[in-house]
Amino acid sequence: MSDRITCPECNGRRGEQLGPLFLACRFCGGTGWVGDTNEPAERGEQAPPEPPPAWEHKVWLDSWISQRVGCRYCLGTGKVTTIDEESRTMVSAPCPACTTP
Known part of the structure; x- marks a missing residue:
């Protein structure tokens, strides 16, 4: 784990506003920060399973x-x-x- 820092992808904005939609930052998960308990490298994200035929x-x-x-x-x-x-x-x-x- 590392110290808590501002997300380098969204600069702490937590995402991007597109009209009425708010798209959360994929790197920080919409928290606006990384490190401490929010470490993207430790999430173990996997690709979604293939859809069935x-x-x-x-x-x-x-x-x-x-x-x-x-x-x-x-x-x-x-x-x-x-x-x-x-x-x-x-x-x-x-x-x-x-x-x-």
């Missing part, structure tokens, strides 16, 4: 949605599309979930 979204628990839309993978179109970043091409294929081999 679209076909595992909680909306599919709604029976009305699942009956109207049909297939979770292709949304009833019968095709799935992916973008190959390496070759910069878009590839479409029959949906593996709702088409028969």
